[in-house]
Amino acid sequence: MKYFIIPVCLLIILSACSKKKAPGDETPNPHPFPTGIPLQSARGATIGPAVTAVIGAGGGTLSSADGRITLIIPAGAVTTAQTFSIQPVENTLRPGYTPVAPSFRLLPENGEFAKPVTVKIKYDPEKLTSGVEDGLRMAYQSASGHWKPALASLDKAAHTLTAQVLHFCDVTFYEQFELFVDKNELGKGEKANLAVGVIGDITDSEDLLVNFQSAVLEQMYGQTGKYYMDIGGHYITRVKGWKLVKGGGVLTPKRNLFQWEANAEYTAPDEITRIDTAIVEVTLEGLKDIPDPSAPGGKRKLGTLIIRKEIRLVPDGYIQLRVNGKDHLFTQSLTAQVHEGLIGIGGNFNHGEMGIGINVGSSRTGTFSCENPLANNGKAQITWAYRKGDVPVFASSMYCVEEGGSGVPKHSAGTLKLTKVGALGEFVEGEFSGTIYEQRSGSEACDFDQKQVAIRFRLRRTL
Numbered sequence: 475m476k477y478f479i480i481p482v483c484l485l486i487i488l489s490a491c492s493k494k495k496a497p498g499d500e501t502p503n504p505h506p507f508p509t510g511i512p513l514q515s516a517r518g519a520t521i522g523p524a525v526t527a528v529i530g531a532g533g534g535t536l537s538s539a540d541g542r543i544t545l546i547i548p549a550g551a552v553t554t555a556q557t558f559s560i561q562p563v564e565n566t567l568r569p570g571y572t573p574v575a576p577s578f579r580l581l582p583e584n585g586e587f588a589k590p591v592t593v594k595i596k597y598d599p600e601k602l603t604s605g606v607e608d609g610l611r612m613a614y615q616s617a618s619g620h621w622k623p624a625l626a627s628l629d630k631a632a633h634t635l636t637a638q639v640l641h642f643c644d645v646t647f648y649e650q651f652e653l654f655v656d657k658n659e660l661g662k663g664e665k666a667n668l669a670v671g672v673i674g675d676i677t678d679s680e681d682l683l684v685n686f687q688s689a690v691l692e693q694m695y696g697q698t699g700k701y702y703m704d705i706g707g708h709y710i711t712r713v714k715g716w717k718l719v720k721g722g723g724v725l726t727p728k729r730n731l732f733q734w735e736a737n738a739e740y741t742a743p744d745e746i747t748r749i750d751t752a753i754v755e756v757t758l759e760g761l762k763d764i765p766d767p768s769a770p771g772g773k774r775k776l777g778t779l780i781i782r783k784e785i786r787l788v789p790d791g792y793i794q795l796r797v798n799g800k801d802h803l804f805t806q807s808l809t810a811q812v813h814e815g816l817i818g819i820g821g822n823f824n825h826g827e828m829g830i831g832i833n834v835g836s837s838r839t840g841t842f843s844c845e846n847p848l849a850n851n852g853k854a855q856i857t858w859a860y861r862k863g864d865v866p867v868f869a870s871s872m873y874c875v876e877e878g879g880s881g882v883p884k885h886s887a888g889t890l891k892l893t894k895v896g897a898l899g900e901f902v903e904g905e906f907s908g909t910i911y912e913q914r915s916g917s918e919a920c921d922f923d924q925k926q927v928a929i930r931f932r933l934r935r936t937l
Contacts, residue, residue, distance in 0.1 A: 513683040514619035518563030518577050518644060530555035538562065543578045543645075546592035556582060565646055567613055567621045567673075567682060575649075577615075580642035590638035595647050597633055602649060604782035608774065609651040611673075611764060612637050613682060615644040621682040623674070627768035636768075648673050648682075650764065651709070651779055653756060654702060659786040660742040660752075661932070666785055668754060670736040671702030672709050706732035711760025715780075721752025721787055742787055749794060749803060750787040755780060791901075793821045793830055793931040795858065797910070804830055810902040811937035812837050812895060815849035819902065819931060828860035832890070832906070832931065839892045844871040844885040844908070854890040856906055856929065865915050873911035874920040881920045886910065896935055903932045 527536045533549040538560045545558060559581035568575055580593070599607055612626035612635045624645065626637040635647050650673055657666040673682055705713070713736045718725040722743040730736045740754055761776035769775070793804040804821030811818045819832040834854045835847035845853035856871045871888065874881035888908010895902055906929040911922040 513681075515566040515615065515621060515683060516619070517615070518566045518579070520561055520563055520579075521576075522562040524559045524561040524581075526557055526559040528555050529558050534558075536560060538578065542576060542596050544592075544594045544596075545580065546594070547587075548589045548591070551587040551589040551591055552585075553588070556585065558582070563644060566615070567646055568648060575646050577644050577646040579644050583642050585641060587640050590640055591642075592636060593639055593645060594634050594636045595645065597635070597647055599633055603652045604784070605780050606649045606651055606653075608776050609649055609761075609764065609779065610635060610647055611650050612645060612647050614639075617643070622680050623682060623765075625765055625767060627766055628774065629768070650674060651705070651758060651761070651781065652702065653754070653781040653783040655740075655754075655783050655785060657785070659788055659932075660740075661788055661790055662742055662746045663744055664742050666740045666742075668738045668740060668756075668783060669702075669730065670705045670713060670756060670758065670781070672705045673702055674709070704730040704732055704734075705736050705758070706730075706734055709762045710758050713756065713758055715755065715757035717755040719753040719755050719782065721750060721785070723752060723787075725754060740785060742785075746787050746789050748789065749792065749801075752785040752787055753782055754785065755782045757781075788932055791821075791933040793819070793832075793929065793933070795830060796928040797925050802828060804828070808933050809937075810933035810935045812902070812935060813937055816847065817892070817895070817902065819933060821933070828858065830856070830858040830929075832856050832929070834890065834892065836892070837895065839895055842890045842892070844888060844890070846872070854906075856886075856890070856910060858910070862915065867912060867915065869910045869912035869925060871908070871910060873913075873922045876920050898935050898937070900935055901932055902935050905930045 525536065525539050527534065529536070529547050529552070531550060531553055533547045533551060535544060535546050536558050537544040543560055545560065547558065561579040561581065563577045563579045565575055565577040567577070595612060597610065607630055610628055612624040613621050614624045615621050624637045626635045628635055652671055654669045654671050655666050660666055713734050716725060716727045716738050724741040726739045727735045728737040728739060738754065740752065742752065758779045758781065761779060763773040763775050765772060766774035789805055791805065791808045795802045795804070802823050804823045806822040806825065808821045809819065815835065815837050817834040817837060820830060822829050832854070833847045834842055835849060835851040836842065840852070842852055842854040844855060847853045847855050857869070859866060859868045861867065871886040872883060874883050886909045888906060890904060890906040892904040908927070910925045910927045912925055914921045914923060
């Protein structure tokens with residue numbers, strides 16, 4: 475098969491009076507832990523259309539377009555008809571976690587209700603850190619820009635968090651306890667750092683984000699802006715049982731700033747021949763209760779949490795194509811070339827049984843719509859070809875429609891994202907999600923079948 479390739483914050487909240495040692499640790503904690511200043515976050519930018527409804531004194535219900543959040547306005551909450559809105563916005567409590575925990579702006583913001591309005595947020599347990607569902611909480615952003623915990627009830631059967639409010643603001647949910655990892659995907663021999671973290675303030679000031687010296691963060695972790703603190707004795711009594719459940723490689727427990735063995739380093743296996751998953755597990759014991767009106771005594775008793783984190787293991791280079799629920803892994807004849815404002819990526823599957831080409835009119839990371847790629851025009855095109863028996867089949871992000879007796883070229887509405895464009899010998903990484911158009915066998919007209927595909931790639935740059 476031949477195909478053409480264009481040449482081409484960790485914000486640590488620390489207590490000044492914390493002198494506890496980790497269980498069994500006889501080494502004094504060398505770090506002073508001053509309390510930080512509550513952090514004011516910017517209001518999240520809008521990321522989707524608002525849903526609105528006019529609701530009067532009789533009450534009513536309003537849900538977001540995706541069904542993730544519902545408002546239940548009881549009779550008597552307002553005396554006259556008002557316009558209620560739900561507006562999806564960026565998550566400034568957890569930047570980068572928007573797909574998992576979106577934020578919503580509830581309007582009217584300045585209104586006061588005579589009766590509490592029910593806010594119900596639905597979460598997807600499959601997208602949470604495994605094991606943390608019992609630690610889910612709701613948060614709201616105050617008028618001053620501070621994120622604070624909201625008193626909310628957890629319903630694990632319905633996968634919802636529910637709160638009663640008397641006025642509106644921005645709301646989201648968060649995992650109070652989480653196993654963080656700095657790299658979700660590793661190649662052979664690469665390393666990832668894991669840390670048991672908590673969203674919250676050890677001084678119980680009800681501020682979820684507290685500022686701290688960025689120099690310390692950079693020295694200890696090499697970066698700033700991670701929105702969790704290292705876990706210590708204020709929230710738990712013991713961290714134990716670091717375990718590599720699946721995937722091979724080496725897991726090495728390490729101590730955090732509180733001198734608890736709550737961090738770890740994972741090293742991927744020396745050989746990875748297929749896309750696989752490593753699963754790391756850790757156990758937290760004696761966890762602090764969470765306020766929850768639906769729990770006995772108004773407290774959600776956690777006791778013990780077993781938290782798992784998945785890390786994707788990938789070959790040294792690959793293109794993965796998922797179509798019709800089936801994955802095809804291209805690992806042969808791989809090439810990633812960057813030249814004069816163009817990137818060309820290609821590979822073969824099963825000794826030429828299938829080939830794929832990805833061309834981008836850029837030499838930098840970014841998000842690109844589909845069109846004919848030219849030097850630095852910011853467009854991308856995907857093409858793949860295979861055989862059905864003896865018949866060659868071609869599919870592309872470009873297709874045509876009949877207009878006025880002739881074929882007019884059109885392009886997929888899907889987008890390609892380049893997340894890394896390394897130097898020569900380093901990786902070019904990215905993904906595509908959208909529709910690919912496969913020309914029907916024997917047809918010479920604009921006659922295509924639509925295929926929903928997902929593509930991920932990670933190849934060493936060869937030019």
